[in-house]
Amino acid sequence: MPSMCSHRSWRLFLVGVAGMAAGVGCAAEPAGWQADPALQEELAKKKVAWVFREQDVAPYTLPDPLVCADGSRIASAAEWESKGRPQTLELFSRYVYGRTPPVPSEVRFEILENKGDAMEGKATLKRVRITSIDSGKSFAFEAAVLVPNDRPGKVPAFLLINNRPVTSADPTRQTRDPFWSAEEIIGRGYAAAVFRTNDVDADKNDQALRAQGVRGVWPGAADDGWATIGAWAWGASRVMDYLVSDPSIDGTKVAVVGHSRGGKTALWAGAQDTRFSLVVSNDSGCGGAALSRRRFGETIAAINKGFPYWFCGDFKQFNDREEQLPIDQHQLIALIAPRAVYVASADGDFWADQRGEFLAAVHAGPVYRLYGLSGLTGQSMPPLERPIFGDRLAYHIRRGGHGLTLYDWERFMDFAAKVWGR
């Protein structure tokens, strides 16, 4: 790959940051997917400020996920868990997503509806109100779960973080959208759970709406307090609280799935909450799976301008200064090890930096290898619609543009069957 990264040593510039520096090597030249040059030229002409061609990616070096703040090197899974992982998690909390408040002291579930003949009798629909209580305050939102009727015992579940209108993931199935391919999920014998991001924290830069969400109840500090993506990830964990309590769900086999801003959220939820056994990031791009240092498509400056409420206040320090971030997004994936991660991209989705998403999964590999897992290291980017399934890391790039499609869901379920041994 042309000019993917340099081999100069990477240094920390931000005074006082406990960084985990030292460059990691570049991936091999990819033989598979190549961007359509005509499409790239067209994009480059439209938005000249952004990089949409591989030859325009400036040299960069990634932080080594195995090098600690004190310069020591993590050599075992035990050291990663006691030292490397907590330090890495702290850096993402401090500088990117903000600090999540402690788990609420109490979480209550109220079944609002229990409909045994949903989906033409194929599933049971439960609508649940989840109330979190802490320090004399509370916050409630709803989730829905469809459970297959023809499977005795506990079933694994896919939890979708729905960042789109309710019609994109309609629990009543009056509207059917492949964005939530619930019929196919049920057909494979899995439960399909969902909640809406807007019910937890408004996806709008609006203080009045903010006050109605969870951050209105438990606000965060201006510099490193939790922001909207952190709030949505918290929401996914509260739905997980419910799922592990539901006797029809196998709480050891729950996948959290998100598309785009929901994909950024799924990765952050999975990084923090080790109960998710599989994390699916679809077209998640900047602040999700894509490597920030490539500055390809959406950059930190662009995302902070367009969505100033998604990330913590101090993330703005890194606008146009990606190399000063003490971490990059491959380390977000590494935080999920040894659990499974599926990263998916779309051919036309240059804004999300398809190659940057793939490379982040590859460069999470050293942490997976501490656990005796192979990762995706050594793999080239695959051709279109030729998924690669490693032992715990998977990747595909499909035809078409930004979106969550039935093709994506089918592949996520194929990989889940491998990971869950079904």
Ligand code: GTR
């Ligand atoms: C875009 C944003 C992306 C992505 C996307 C989406 O406008 O720039 O980071 O999150 O929205 O969520 O569909």
